[in-house]
Amino acid sequence: MSLIEVRGVTKSFASGSETVTPLQALDLTVAQGEFVCLMGPSGSGKTTLLHLLAGIDRPTAGTVHVAGVEVSALSANELARWRTRSVGYVFQQYNLIPVLTAYENVEVPLLLLRMAAADRRRRVATALAAVGLTDRAHHLPRQLSGGQQQRVAIARAIVADPAAVFADEPTGNLDRVAAAATVELLRRLVREFGKTLVMVTHDPITAQAADRVVHLDKGRIVAEPSHA
Numbered sequence: 001m002s003l004i005e006v007r008g009v010t011k012s013f014a015s016g017s018e019t020v021t022p023l024q025a026l027d028l029t030v031a032q033g034e035f036v037c038l039m040g041p042s043g044s045g046k047t048t049l050l051h052l053l054a055g056i057d058r059p060t061a062g063t064v065h066v067a068g069v070e071v072s073a074l075s076a077n078e079l080a081r082w083r084t085r086s087v088g089y090v091f092q093q094y095n096l097i098p099v100l101t102a103y104e105n106v107e108v109p110l111l112l113l114r115m116a117a118a119d120r121r122r123r124v125a126t127a128l129a130a131v132g133l134t135d136r137a138h139h140l141p142r143q144l145s146g147g148q149q150q151r152v153a154i155a156r157a158i159v160a161d162p163a164a165v166f167a168d169e170p171t172g173n174l175d176r177v178a179a180a181a182t183v184e185l186l187r188r189l190v191r192e193f194g195k196t197l198v199m200v201t202h203d204p205i206t207a208q209a210a211d212r213v214v215h216l217d218k219g220r221i222v223a224e225p226s227h228a
């Protein structure tokens with residue numbers, strides 16, 4: 001069964017007097033429980049595509065379905081709610097709130113949902129345990145290593161139990177050891193928790209963890225990696 005269906009998606013931006021089209025008539029299907037790695041040169045449209053999958057932005061043409069929902073057709077209000085429940089997003093720069101503890105950062109998405117306090121506490125504790133950071137719950141981001149901060153960000157991405165997780169160069173700021181641990185953790189989300197994962201990376205070793213590698217070049221999916 002497919003979890004993600006992208007059909008005929010084009011994305012254009014007005015840039016001064018010109019139009020930039022980072023994605024052109026793109027089709028992509030990702031199965032439920034699949035781990036797909038997106039690779040391609042800088043500027044090939046990887047981040048733009050992840051934004052469309054996660055409902056952070058809308059396609060200019062075409063449709064995006066995730067778990068049966070036509071994301072590209074939701075209103076702004078519906079999108080905000082859908083994103084909180086249905087997708088987790090992991091950034092290269094972690095994007096933690098610096099004045100909040102690890103626990104509080106992970107709790108943030110749940111504050112947007114109607115949920116009893118006891119249920120919220122249980123879910124945050126479960127997510128922190130899943131990334132192995134129970135003993136760092138009350139640390140601030142600056143008191144954590146880069147790898148630990150990224151694990152907090154992953155806990156935040158899964159705390160609402162979304163079907164899909166999107167990660168944009170999640171190991172880009174990490175050393176080799178922390179990067180390997182992060183990828184192993186992301187793989188576990190797929191294998192043990194049944195998440196569907198789309199991850200952008202530049203690193204061929206990191207990409208080996210995926211079930212499938214999709215290569216983008218100039219806004220299109222290509223069979224062979226570009227060496228440009």
Ligand SMILES: Nc1ncnc2c1ncn2[C@@H]1O[C@H](COP(=O)(O)OP(=O)(O)O)[C@@H](O)[C@H]1O
Binds near residue numbers: 021
């Ligand atoms: N909001 C935007 N406005 C104008 N151009 C954009 C915008 N977002 C992305 N682009 C352009 O789209 C192209 C693809 O960008 P991006 O998806 O970030 O590439 P990648 O993540 O593969 O490096 C680039 O040329 C970029 O400048």
Ligand SMILES: [Mg+2]
Binds near residue numbers: 047048168
């Ligand atoms: Mg990018």
